[in-house]
Amino acid sequence: MTTSLLTDLYELTMLEASLQSGVSSRGSSFEVFTRSLPAGRRYGVVAGIARVVEAISNFKFNEDDLEYLETTKHLNKETLKYLSNFRFSGNIWSYEEGEAYFPYSPIMRVEAPFAEAILLETIVLSILNFDSAVASAGARMVSAAGTRRVVEMGSRRTHEYAAIAAARAAFIVGFAATSNLKAGQIYGIPTAGTVAHAFMMAHDDERAAFTAQILAQGPATTVLVDTYNIENAIKEVISIAGTSLGAIRIDSGDPAKESRTARALLDILGATKTQIVISGDLDEFSINELSHEPIDGFGVGTRLVTGSGAPTANFVYKIVAIDKGHGLEPVTKLSAAKVTLGGRKFPWRVLDSNGKAVMEYLESIGSPETSVEIPELETKKLRPLQRQIIRDGEPELKTQLKDIRIFHQDSLNELDESARDLASGQSSLDTVLRDSRGHLIKASN
Amino acid sequence: MTTSLLTDLYELTMLEASLQSGVSSRGSSFEVFTRSLPAGRRYGVVAGIARVVEAISNFKFNEDDLEYLETTKHLNKETLKYLSNFRFSGNIWSYEEGEAYFPYSPIMRVEAPFAEAILLETIVLSILNFDSAVASAGARMVSAAGTRRVVEMGSRRTHEYAAIAAARAAFIVGFAATSNLKAGQIYGIPTAGTVAHAFMMAHDDERAAFTAQILAQGPATTVLVDTYNIENAIKEVISIAGTSLGAIRIDSGDPAKESRTARALLDILGATKTQIVISGDLDEFSINELSHEPIDGFGVGTRLVTGSGAPTANFVYKIVAIDKGHGLEPVTKLSAAKVTLGGRKFPWRVLDSNGKAVMEYLESIGSPETSVEIPELETKKLRPLQRQIIRDGEPELKTQLKDIRIFHQDSLNELDESARDLASGQSSLDTVLRDSRGHLIKASN
Structure with a gap:
């Protein structure tokens, strides 16, 4: 099945208007981030990356899709023709699945012609918002359980397909098994019941x-x-x-x-x-x-699949740079309370000499391929947080779920002990941006 | 695609053990209900019935499904053979989509051999719990908006397939349109953006x-x-x-x-x-x-698709009667706080002379086909709440979404004005059961 209609109509009307103005072919950079963690949470956990890659691979418009779109009368022939040939050709970088994230962590960066990048907004957010909400709640449950086994059994309390993704997210953060057979079939997760x-x-x-x-x-x-x-x-x-x-x-x-x-x-x-x-x-x-x-063990259902009070991760997908003829340049929305930090941001986790995370550091200068020199942080170790998952439209991701589980534990172990406290608290790490003028800005809430 | 693996493993291990004991072929009756509405809510709205019917029609085990189940080693050959021929042959009655419900309203009744009824638990609950949570939240939003148009645009804040069901549930309760194109394609819902x-x-x-x-x-x-x-x-x-x-x-x-x-x-x-x-x-x-x-209009996203604080309707699927050789007889769990009222219950909405609902009335005596005589209620009108949606395994449902929208408004209009108050309150109707001895029991929370 194609995934192209798992999309908001406005992605397509924007496409049409951008074809009209020629902006469709401008290079663009979009980032996925959240402005704040759910109330009282100290970290979030990224999940759904591999599902995003798969959804983008299937993001094509088949004859049924195009026929339906024609009946809506929202789009003209030129737009439908563009869609009939659509295939994402851009580049995407992301945090690893299982990685801890914080306010303003740019967990994904999509770079492509505007027309291509804008089409992916809804499907990218649907997947990351649901899967990460479950993973973020689940990680705290696994922490609380300590050495005791936790089994996911929430299928009956969420949408029948969301249940499969929930089982996968739970397994990433250390649940031992799932009750959901489809998750067992698709992802090889052990089943119990x-x-x-x-x-x-x-x-x-x-x-x-x-x-x-x-x-x-x-x-x-x-x-x-x-x-x-x-x-x-x-x-x-x-x-x-x-x-x-x-x-x-x-x-x-x-x-x-x-x-x-x-x-x-x-x-x-x-x-x-x-x-x-x-x-x-x-x-x-x-x-x-x-x-x-x-x-000896816990079976967890409802509260896991509904994110334990935070059923969505509240990620947004925002344009941060556009090429108006002189390469990718930062863009920033000026009005209102919802501030977006413009410009592409290359994220690093700053670690102290004991390997403990002390800061989420976003670099506006340079690119992930170049080494970063930060005088203020010179004695610290920097761990890069994004890696390329799609190159020129082709998937580059080959991570196994069992490796993601280990990576997740490593990521949590880098955090201060207090990150695992269940009591309400602040984000475990501050997020600091060095902007294009070299100024350091504390971006976290 | 088959829906049979959108299921908890324990449905299949229960099947296997019941094949072992012979209980698999006993006639049984299961009911779907919730013990309480979300805190402060005065009514809930049933949604997802047509999706349940469709899911049951596709509840078959194909070769891939059986091959996977074999690899889990949870099931023996006899069970796998049973599943390879599985097709639901029973009868199901339910509330209409769009109908208001209250604590202990039996919104669905499944009657089939135990082996068949038990297999459907997870898929039935997944669909009804998600869809009804969205419909219940959405109905209050539409009430609050009055004559102003409300558009559903929450796809990005829930799982990509849950988003389609959310758009459908929102349309049932009076949203004017959805941003979700797949919902437009599948259900003919107007799209906007x-x-x-x-x-x-x-x-x-x-x-x-x-x-x-x-x-x-x-x-x-x-x-x-x-x-x-x-x-x-x-x-x-x-x-x-x-x-x-x-x-x-x-x-x-x-x-x-x-x-x-x-x-x-x-x-x-x-x-x-x-x-x-x-x-x-x-x-x-x-x-x-x-x-x-x-x-003039509102676009609603996150809070709709996450049920506005109540992301699941908390429906359960409980056995209420089993045939141990003398016809269907009530069963009741005795231990602990979670009381299940045993016995099949035939639900009626009691209306006063102005057509206003005054009670949710559950009759344990007789069947939905027989007329009910209740001396205590003789001056009242009774509206039956369940109708058959699957007969001997075959779907009987042919309702159009546009008719469901009208039915929903009629159902809400029967309720007292105060049901539409957004402030925290009690269930708008009490649920009263006349048990098999003729005693009236107030069942609501």
């Missing part, structure tokens, strides 16, 4: 249900023990499965109290290795509150 | 940009006037387009102040019919605050 209360209630009694599950799935399975009475259920299931039962899941009640009672009972019954999994409206805060309880 | 700031900034000056847009799109277009200075822009664009200019859009600053200033200036310039459109992080509350300003 056991039974719902309906299964228990459809049987004559709990004993019949446990017996069926253990015969089908083996004793290593996870059984659901809170349909009627948790203690009775634990005794029943251990009598059937024996002490090699994999895990029990508790989905209701007070998880702190229930997990302690269950652990004591399992131990008395000799099932000392049977794990306890908790689910039911968990988020980073409730996971954190349960950190000293005898819980 | 003009230009972004990037377009203005890519030109040598505003005059060049306005000229290009008006030449391409004609003077009836909507121009963006807040790139540099709003008053200068208005004077410039009227000098080019003349007083027949369609509309100006203001996307920043204080919309109350800016709209008044702009209206005065447009009138002085003779452009008395040129409309003023406002956009930029609007929601039902900010639209309401602007109700006395000279504003």
